[in-house]
Amino acid sequence: MSKKIKLTRRREFSKDFKRARIREYESGEYTVRELSRLFDIQTTVIYRWIHKYSSYNQRSTVIVEMKDSATKRLKDYEKRIAELERALGQKQLNIEYLEKMIDLAREQFGIDLKKNSDTPPSNGSQQGRE
Known part of the structure; x- marks a missing residue:
């Protein structure tokens, strides 16, 4: 052995x-x-x-x-910043998508969804009643 x-x-x-x-x-x-x-x-x-x-x-x-040492807090902040940046990126993608949909609606259907404040309200719901 x-x-x-x-x-x-x-x-x-x-x-x-x-x-x-x-x-x-x-x-x-x-x-x-x-x-x-x-x-x-x-x-x-x-x-x-x-x-x-x-x-x-x-x-x-x-x-x-201490459990909440400066290093741990810094890492927690960095993690939170990364989460917020990710959320911000997703929101930006949503905004770009919606703006593209608005542009397509204007081009294909002639509907202007981006109205200025000086544009009169549409009569869309009243047209069916007349």
């Missing part, structure tokens, strides 16, 4: 790399969890770097990240 040995590769990061990640965290660009996912680093390691290299987070300080 053979045993499989799993070797884990230990990565070492330079001080410049660590400090750059901490600057990104301190600036609000990324949360600890986002840095962890981006660089495949455990959150505990990042917290250790924060305590070691951060200018305002010391060992006795407890770091609490």
